[in-house]
Amino acid sequence: MFMEGAEIETDDLETIRRILEGRVDEFERLLTKYRARVFSIVLNHVPPDHADEVAHETFIRAFRSLAGYSRRHPLEHWISRIAVRTCCDYWRRRGRCPEIPVSALSEEHRAWLERAGDGGSKAECEAAAARREAAEVLDLALARIDAGSRAIVVMLYAEGRTVSEAARLLNWSAARVKARAHRARHALRKIIRPWIR
Amino acid sequence: MKEKQRIEHIETALLAARHLPPAHEPAPDWQDGVMREIRRIAPPEGQELWTAPIETPLRWMVPACAAALVLLLGLNLYWNRTSELDRIEMVLTDPAAPPLTRALWLRSIL
Numbered sequence: 001m002f003m004e005g006a007e008i009e010t011d012d013l014e015t016i017r018r019i020l021e022g023r024v025d026e027f028e029r030l031l032t033k034y035r036a037r038v039f040s041i042v043l044n045h046v047p048p049d050h051a052d053e054v055a056h057e058t059f060i061r062a063f064r065s066l067a068g069y070s071r072r073h074p075l076e077h078w079i080s081r082i083a084v085r086t087c088c089d090y091w092r093r094r095g096r097c098p099e100i101p102v103s104a105l106s107e108e109h110r111a112w113l114e115r116a117g118d119g120g121s122k123a124e125c126e127a128a129a130a131r132r133e134a135a136e137v138l139d140l141a142l143a144r145i146d147a148g149s150r151a152i153v154v155m156l157y158a159e160g161r162t163v164s165e166a167a168r169l170l171n172w173s174a175a176r177v178k179a180r181a182h183r184a185r186h187a188l189r190k191i192i193r194p195w196i197r
Numbered sequence: 198m199k200e201k202q203r204i205e206h207i208e209t210a211l212l213a214a215r216h217l218p219p220a221h222e223p224a225p226d227w228q229d230g231v232m233r234e235i236r237r238i239a240p241p242e243g244q245e246l247w248t249a250p251i252e253t254p255l256r257w258m259v260p261a262c263a264a265a266l267v268l269l270l271g272l273n274l275y276w277n278r279t280s281e282l283d284r285i286e287m288v289l290t291d292p293a294a295p296p297l298t299r300a301l302w303l304r305s306i307l
Contacts, residue, residue: 022239024239060235116207116210118203118206138214188208188211192204192211
């Protein structure tokens, strides 16, 4: 999670200075230090079988733009931002999935939709959300919305980040994040509608 | 139950679904692969990374802006020329325009 006013580690600045001087092997220090952080983000946003490739691209992008690192925010925040952007680009390249007909959903998914639609109380909603099918149906629905909205839904709801954290990670304003979240929810409702008819 | 209400319940349950990231271990040579590519794209030894060719939007923005400017100038010239020809045609073909007006007009623009 992002901490307001977090300090930049002097170790990192020293490592960056050496890399920029041409000692590129020093980059391995950053790679070892931040790979867990990058994978934790990437695995929330892209399928696990593509996580290695997206994490790889994140570090290559970080290396290419290291000279432009402003030193205003800790390196961890900067790399996290690159990771989120790389995940968005992954979904942009993949494009949106075509319409998913209700017949394409498994029997369990359809049963889950039926049950979740009937339950109105908080306890019923929590029980429905805790089921494995919830995450699978959400993945199917997210495959049909644009990359930015997808990232917002994952960060705000699946990862439980705050609006300001999501805004910082995407380099957007908080108002834009809220507007995009609203649009994403609207898009999700449109996707769900034909599934319950 | 109304369809709208059902959709709202499903949406709430979907958004509350906290799926923990799957346990994943990168391939054993993943880090080596990244470092290999870093060494490949890095500038020659001894040269500072500052001078490495960095992909910037300027690379394509400058030629794109120049092309757009040339196109706009061309369109502007074409439009001016066409409207001038239209004016000449209008004066020459207007039966109500006295001959002296036509001559003065043509003289002023040619």
